[in-house]
Amino acid sequence: KSAVHRICSGQVIFDLSSAVKELVENSLDAGATTVEVNLKAYGEEWFKVADNGSGISPSNFQALALKHHTSKISDFSDLNSVVTFGFRGEALSSLCALGKLTVETRTKDESVGTHLEFEHSGVVISNRKIARQVGTTVTIEKLFSTLPVRGKEFSRNIRKEYGKVISLLNAYALIAKGVRLLCTNTVGKNSKMVVLKTQGSSSLKDNIITVFGLNTFKCLEPFNVTILEGCQVEGFLSKPGPGSGRNSGDRQFFYVNGRPVDMPKVTKLVNELYKSSNSKQYPVAVLNFCIPTTSYDVNVAPDKRKIFFSSEQTILLSLREAIENLYNPQQC
Ligand code: ADP
Numbered sequence: 001k002s003a004v005h006r007i008c009s010g011q012v013i014f015d016l017s018s019a020v021k022e023l024v025e026n027s028l029d030a031g032a033t034t035v036e037v038n039l040k041a042y043g044e045e046w047f048k049v050a051d052n053g054s055g056i057s058p059s060n061f062q063a064l065a066l067k068h069h070t071s072k073i074s075d076f077s078d079l080n081s082v083v084t085f086g087f088r089g090e091a092l093s094s095l096c097a098l099g100k101l102t103v104e105t106r107t108k109d110e111s112v113g114t115h116l117e118f119e120h121s122g123v124v125i126s127n128r129k130i131a132r133q134v135g136t137t138v139t140i141e142k143l144f145s146t147l148p149v150r151g152k153e154f155s156r157n158i159r160k161e162y163g164k165v166i167s168l169l170n171a172y173a174l175i176a177k178g179v180r181l182l183c184t185n186t187v188g189k190n191s192k193m194v195v196l197k198t199q200g201s202s203s204l205k206d207n208i209i210t211v212f213g214l215n216t217f218k219c220l221e222p223f224n225v226t227i228l229e230g231c232q233v234e235g236f237l238s239k240p241g242p243g244s245g246r247n248s249g250d251r252q253f254f255y256v257n258g259r260p261v262d263m264p265k266v267t268k269l270v271n272e273l274y275k276s277s278n279s280k281q282y283p284v285a286v287l288n289f290c291i292p293t294t295s296y297d298v299n300v301a302p303d304k305r306k307i308f309f310s311s312e313q314t315i316l317l318s319l320r321e322a323i324e325n326l327y328n329p330q331q332c
């Protein structure tokens with residue numbers, strides 16, 4: 001049974017960035033305004049996410065890392081209007097099955113914090129009082145060590161996995177308003193290296209300046225269009241014309257209602273339209289699709305990054321028109 005649990009867990013948490021993503025989303029769900037991610041040896045030894053959110057109340061400790069434990073859905077009808085990032089109670093139980101899970105937490109109703117250690121099965125094996133601020137710190141040591149083959153592959157690809165984590169944190173740094181994000185990496189006996197640090201500004205514009213720099217921002221055009229009734233796309237795209245883009249598609253971030261997602265078709269469309277006005281480069285794109293939660297389904301892929309729109313063709317057509325308008329206005 002535990003082998004099956006480990007294998008299933010490897011499908012929810014399939015790499016380092018999906019692990020970090022679940023922890024960061026838990027912090028954001030908990031209303032955190034500061035989120036700090038620390039990695040040891042690019043995440044190969046351990047990684048932790050610390051926040052100043054609501055904390056976890058003692059009544060949740062025992063079940064915290066058990067499968068399908070969640071405090072976020074009280075009623076099945078909630079599933080139709082999920083606003084929090086996580087809602088299936090799978091992340092902590094999966095992480096726990098794949099590495100060594102430690103949680104430190106304190107709510108505002110308690111005067112001291114608690115340090116919890118878990119067995120791979122999700123059972124609490126240590127519970128003691130500690131001094132700490134309100135909020136939660138989740139640490140995972142030796143991710144994938146319980147899946148030997150995957151563990152080896154993980155170590156071999158660690159730099160690539162780390163790169164994906166940084167890109168993911170950039171995605172949150174761009175979209176999260178009023179949240180300070182810090183990421184550090186420590187290698188060997190060296191001191192902590194700060195890889196990302198944001199001020200928690202309150203606008204997308206300021207976040208873009210923090211993450212990409214002012215020079216990149218100056219090459220962007222605001223993009224705000226209603227592509228269907230009730231469906232707004234807002235954000236920034238590279239201005240048309242030479243020199244405004246990049247030599248690779250490394251600065252393209254897409255979101256649905258503020259949640260980072262992969263959108264291969266939208267990515268392809270944006271690249272194609274930009275290239276028709278600017279031969280070789282890739283545009284910078286930060287686009288948030290604000291659509292009613294009934295028009296898409298995030299529950300399909302385990303990592304919740306793949307989005308399925310119910311009227312995808314119409315959305316793509318209407319987006320194409322709006323971008324063509326920006327890049328080739330003479331055609332209209
Ligand atoms: P889900 O997010 O789908 O509910 P998780 O396995 O990610 O499931 O987390 C399980 C539960 O643990 C959450 O419902 C929440 O109650 C609690 N939790 C996890 N991380 C945090 C955090 N950083 N702050 C507060 N509560 C947390």
Ligand code: MG
Binds near residue numbers: 022026085086
């Ligand atoms: Mg979660």
